[in-house]
Structure formats: structure tokens, C-alpha cells
Amino acid sequence: MSALANHAFAKMNGIGNEIVVVDLRDSKSQGRAQVSAEDARAVASPSGGVPYDQLMVLQPPRLQGTEAFIKIYNNDGSEAGACGNGMRCVVRRVFEKTGQTAATFETRAGLLNCWQGPAPDLYTVDMGAPKFGWQDIPLAEEFRDTRYIELQVGPIDKPVLHSPSVVSMGNPHAIFWVEDVNAYDLERFGPLLENHPIFPERANITLAHVVDRDHITIRTWERGAGLTKACGSAACATAVAAARLKRANRIVEVTLPGGKLGIEWRERDDHVLMTGTADFEYEGRFDPALFAGVA
Ligand SMILES: N[C@H](CCC[C@H](N)C(=O)O)C(=O)O
Secondary structure (H helix, E strand, C coil): CCCCCCCEEEEEEECCEEEEEEECCCCCCCCCCCCCHHHHHHHHCCCCCCCCCEEEEEECCCCCCCCCEEEEEECCCCEECCCHHHHHHHHHHHHHHHCCCEEEEEECCEEEEEEECCCCCCEEEECCCCECCCCCCCCCCCCCCCCCCCCEECCCCCCCEECCEEEECCCEEEEEECCCCCCCCHHHHHHHHHCCCCCCCCCEEEEEEEEECCEEEEEEEECCCEECCCCHHHHHHHHHHHHHCCCCCCEEEEEECCEEEEEEECCCCCCEEEEECCEEEEEEECCHHHHCCCC
16 A cells, blocks of 8 residues: 555645645654655546645655655656755745744755745745756766757757756756747647757756846746746756856846746855745645555
8 A cells, every 4th residue: 555545745836836745754654655656646647636746755854953855756756856846845834833944854966954034935945056067967978068068959050949058956957048938839849858868867948038137037847747837946057057157146036937936056155045935725635546556
């Protein structure tokens, strides 16, 4: 039986990024409570499930001083190293239960310090330092300068999209610089680029428009989840890539289809701080029938 059968969940969203939070820390099957890719897909099922972009599963902490080890699933069952919007939802949920205003969580991509603020309805996640090496992203072949890489969609002499910046924020991102993020059929190009052989672990694909040195607008096709209203790690990756190209300041406001995020690429330690809201929608229990076909 799945660890999720009959288990409580919270449906939340981070500026429109659909998030389900499940806390398995108090589960009787602690330690053994593993969520499989099949479980994650079953939860996402439109028939009776709780459709989501990312499922955030809190497991017992592995390290002293951390609240939980968090596993992040995309709705196709694949695991992600980072999810900025999902982290803000987790942080709000935990803080509301415990009264904490700051905490450290562990994910596959490392330790994330999180706190409430700078206003009561805002949560900030220290997403860590970005990585730019081609092996870190990862890319399938060597690129010395990842500020732009040779990759294009469309005819050789008249590409529709070309020369993305690539960044790892704990997960792989490619950012295409455009004048109008709505002028492209991202539903068509997204899957092609996500699965391009240059990205051996696939990639999140973002269209970005630098409005001015303090403002950027983006739209993202997410690896493993498709078009979403917001992708926090993409906002971070884009802010960093724009600053690297000297096209924007290290503190910017990023506008996504679902809302706005404040991003700071902190000079002192290279860490990226992401600030935004997190909304609670409802809570419930997973219908065990969802997992009936799951071993
Ligand atoms: N929505 C998430 C990103 C999920 C990442 C995922 N699509 C992947 O890298 O596989 C965010 O707010 O950062």
C-alpha cells in the first residue's frame, strides 16, 4: 500500500504554481515511507487525484538542525532537485503549525535556509549559489561559456529561438532572450527543447524579456510538468543569467504569468534569494483507491 493512501495533504500554490504538500514526518511508517514515481503520477491524475505541478514530500530530517528532507516530484513522476515556489508553500505550512519564522530544509540540491519576511505574507528562500559549468547543468558536450550556448529552433539562417543562457539552480535551466514572451508557441517548442539531446537530464525552458535593469518578464515550460503559471527556480536562473550578461542588476523583480517574485543574487556569498507569497487553498486526504493499481 502506498505511504500516501489516506494520508493528509495540503493543496497550495506559489503565485499560481500548483503545489501539493505532504508531511510524512509523523507517519507511522517513518523511514519506510517512500513515495514512488507511480504514486506521484497517481496523485496528479485528473480523475480523482489532486492535479499539481509539483508534489513536495516532507520526510524525517537526515541532518541535525534541519526540519525535514524534502523530496520534490514533478507531475510526470520525475524528481526535481529544486522548486522555489514549492519551498515557499512548505515554509508557510510548517511555520503556521510551529510558529517558527526561520528554518533550514534539506533537498537533493542541498540545504535551503528559509524565513518569513520582509512582510508577514512573504517568504524568502535562500536557493543557494547558481552553477554555470557545463557539467553542472548538465550539458552533453563542453561549452566554455554558458552565458550563451549554440542551440536554436527553426531554420539555420532565420532561427525562431536561439542562443540561450544555461544555469543550474539545483535543476537545469535554459533561458532564451526575447522581446515578447507571449509571441512564441511555448507549448510546441517547450517539449522539443526540454528533451533536446544537449540536455542529458532534460531542462526547464524559459522565455525571458529584460524590461529594464530592475525588471524581467518570463514564461516557463517546466521539465516534467509542462507550462506552469510560475517557476521560482526559473525566475532565479533568469535573474542570475541577466546579471551575468550585465543586462540587469543583481536585485530584480521578475514577473511570471501567476505573479511577481523578488530575486536578489547576493554579492557576499553568490547565493540567490527568492521572495514571494504562498497561498493555502484546501486540505484533504488521498483516496486510497487512487493507488489501487500501484504496487
Ligand atoms: N516549479 C518549480 C520548479 C520545478 C522544477 C522542475 N520542473 C524540474 O526541474 O524538474 C519552481 O518553482 O522552482
